[in-house]
Amino acid sequence: MKLVTIIQARIGSSRLPGKVLKPLGNTDVLTYVVRRCRQINGVAEVIIATSNLPQDDVIANWCEANHMTYYRGSEQDVLDRFLQAAKPYRPDYVMRVTSDCPFVDYELANDLVLLINKHKVDIIDIETTLPRGLAVEIISYKALCRIYEISTEERHREHVTYYAYEYKDEFSRVTYIPKEAIQVPRLRITLDTEEDYALCKTVAENFNNPLVKSSDVIHFLEEHPEIAKINAHIEQKPVM
Template identity: 65%
Template sequence: MKTIVIIQARMGSSRLSGKILKPLGEVDVLTYVTSRCRKIQGVSEVIVATSLLRQDDAVEQWCVENGIACFRGSEEDVLDRYVQCAKQYEPDYVMRVTSDCPFVDYEMANDIVAIMERERVDIVDVVGEMPRGLAVELISYKALLFIHENGQEPRHREHVTYYAYEYREQFQRAVYDVPVNRLYPELRITLDTEEDYALCQAVASHFNNSLVSNSDVIQYLVEHPEVAKLNTHIEQKPVI
């Protein structure tokens, strides 16, 4: 079973421009994301997939300097960017990660890969409400190609796997139950706004470890509500 991680990344952001290369702890946001993805067991390659826009030259240069594979494709058709990137590696499964989640949960990702190794289905459903910013998605390359052919609405092209949740009956599925120590949906550990950045900086400064377990991150935020409250008022953009 060949599994790759594709991290979608771009410099453009309406609320926090250039966020993926902002400093975080002693490194930067993209270092957090890629280093945590490299900890996922059973993954053969970690690739950053960015756009062809000139502003994303900085992302490609970062990849060159840090020894990370880089692919460049459509800015708006993120689904096509994923498919064209994956074609170069001929994987069995593709894990989707977004670069605005510096604390992506590699421990849960390990469990999800293990489930896919046993079940060999199209997609693993993550069941349970967790903090925003921790989750990964694992889908078969075959299913990704099917979505690419059939998912033609803007929401399908932008959100990559959205079609698989909208038309659930068309895919074979397995279930991963979120561990009890991750069931804190009130927490927001992602990076869309300045308030999100302030929270992530506080966490990074406290642990000074890009590979810190999210069980420790969550415990820290629960024990320090003044930090957790920094971004509780932020609303996630709706899927349209």
């Protein structure tokens, strides 16, 4: 099975511009994400997918300085950008990661790789709710191409795999049940606001390790509710 991981990254953000290149620990947010993605077993390539807007030149420059494979495409049609980034590799499966999740759970991702290898379905559903910012998605390249051909709604072009969750019966799927230790949906371990950034910086400073286990991050936040409270009031923007 050939698997590629694609990390969506751009500088533009309505609530926290430039968030993916903000300092974090001894490095920056995007470095955290890339290093964690490289812990995922069986991945042939990790690719940064950014936009072709001039403001995202800094992402391309970061990729070149860090010897990272990258692709530049449409800002608005993220599905097209994502598919074009994957196309040269003709993978069997594509893993989707967003760059505003510096503590993305590579152990969970490894579980998904094992499950997709076993069942060979189009997509995996994650049962129950996790802290926002930990999960990845894995989808077959064939299903991704199908979504690309048939989807026309803006929400389906902006949110790469959304069509497969909205029209579940059109795709083969299997369910993954995460370990109970990470089923703590009240936590936000993502990066969308200044409050999120304050929490992530505190976590990074405590562990000083870009490869800290996500379960250890969760345990730390549960042991320190005053830190978890920093961004507890933030509401996630809805899919339109």
